Amino acid sequence: MERKDLVTELNRNVLRITDMGEVNKVLEQNIEFLKDVTCSNHALKGELVEANKANKKLLDRILNLEADYDKVISDVIEKDVAS
Numbered sequence: 001m002e003r004k005d006l007v008t009e010l011n012r013n014v015l016r017i018t019d020m021g022e023v024n025k026v027l028e029q030n031i032e033f034l035k036d037v038t039c040s041n042h043a044l045k046g047e048l049v050e051a052n053k054a055n056k057k058l059l060d061r062i063l064n065l066e067a068d069y070d071k072v073i074s075d076v077i078e079k080d081v082a083s
Helices: 004-081
Strands: none
Touching: none
């Protein structure tokens, strides 16, 4: 009886080891996926920084154009009043 119990326990342990091997494979795949996501996130962060820089340049340009526009309007009004 003892030998049969040991064989049964051994078989259960082999099954557990097999299951853990499958779990480890899935975990390794998840780790690789997370590494890929991390790389993508780093790339996206770089692109976001560049987009924010471009956005700031555009906003600065808009502010300059608005200032130029206000000056032109002011000059036109002054010329109109003077004439």
